[in-house]
Amino acid sequence: MQPDACSQPPSCEVLEAVRPPILTVDEWQQGGRPRCGFNPDWLMPGESLVSILWKFACANALPGDVLMRLLCPDADPLEGVVPLRSAIDFNKLRRLLRLPSNSLCISLLDRTSGDRYHTAFRYCRQCAAHGYHSVLHQLAEEPRCAAHRQRLRTRCPQCHRESPFIINISVIEAPFRCVWCRSHFCYGLLPVRSTMQAMRRQDRLAIQERVLLRLGADTPGMANRNRPGSVPSAE
Numbered sequence: 001m002q003p004d005a006c007s008q009p010p011s012c013e014v015l016e017a018v019r020p021p022i023l024t025v026d027e028w029q030q031g032g033r034p035r036c037g038f039n040p041d042w043l044m045p046g047e048s049l050v051s052i053l054w055k056f057a058c059a060n061a062l063p064g065d066v067l068m069r070l071l072c073p074d075a076d077p078l079e080g081v082v083p084l085r086s087a088i089d090f091n092k093l094r095r096l097l098r099l100p101s102n103s104l105c106i107s108l109l110d111r112t113s114g115d116r117y118h119t120a121f122r123y124c125r126q127c128a129a130h131g132y133h134s135v136l137h138q139l140a141e142e143p144r145c146a147a148h149r150q151r152l153r154t155r156c157p158q159c160h161r162e163s164p165f166i167i168n169i170s171v172i173e174a175p176f177r178c179v180w181c182r183s184h185f186c187y188g189l190l191p192v193r194s195t196m197q198a199m200r201r202q203d204r205l206a207i208q209e210r211v212l213l214r215l216g217a218d219t220p221g222m223a224n225r226n227r228p229g230s231v232p233s234a235e
């Protein structure tokens with residue numbers, strides 16, 4: 001039996017600024033496409049696929065099992081998939097989110113770059129408070145957030161367990177929260193806006209420069225600063 005999208009909305013109060021049309025139960029039960037794509041204005045430089053999917057699920061009121069079925073129908077939705085380029089059907093992802101290929105390419109880690117990523121979800125508390133998680137945060141050689149200079153964490157502030165860096169039902173339904181105790185990864189003070197504009201421009205630039213430095217050579221299109229999510233050179 002399908003869960004009821006109206007009675008069981010995803011837990012996404014940290015994403016409250018995102019208020020697009022809500023997908024009806026019939027639409028997703030009939031296997032139709034979500035009404036709303038991913039608005040490029042929500043995208044931050046180097047935003048990870050996990051972070052993108054949290055916004056997308058919230059925007060479309062998609063329960064985790066429905067999003068998993070749309071995204072990777074062959075995977076066990078409880079077990080999930082690691083957001084690596086080699087593990088995700090890229091064309092299916094692009095059609096679902098309706099984002100340009102170069103934006104999505106940077107959101108996925110590449111196994112060929114070496115085993116230099118953390119398998120646990122690694123985060124900056126201030127970025128989490130802005131509704132942002134970066135692919136940079138998963139890189140082993142990045143000890144601190146490029147914008148806030150905070151040491152990146154893998155353990156929950158409350159239960160001290162690690163959440164996996166994976167896409168499955170539990171993770172999708174716990175945006176910026178621990179999958180075990182559901183505590184927020186941020187300071188729990190807010191609701192905070194999840195838009196690119198919520199982050200200071202200097203912080204967005206710092207992240208963009210770090211993404212280019214670390215991942216630019218790996219990622220088609222990353223050198224184009226006019227791509228969605230990039231920070232304009234002058235405002």
Ligand SMILES: [Zn+2]
Binds near residue numbers: 125127128145147149
């Ligand atoms: Zn940060």
Ligand SMILES: [Zn+2]
Binds near residue numbers: 157161180183
């Ligand atoms: Zn916890």
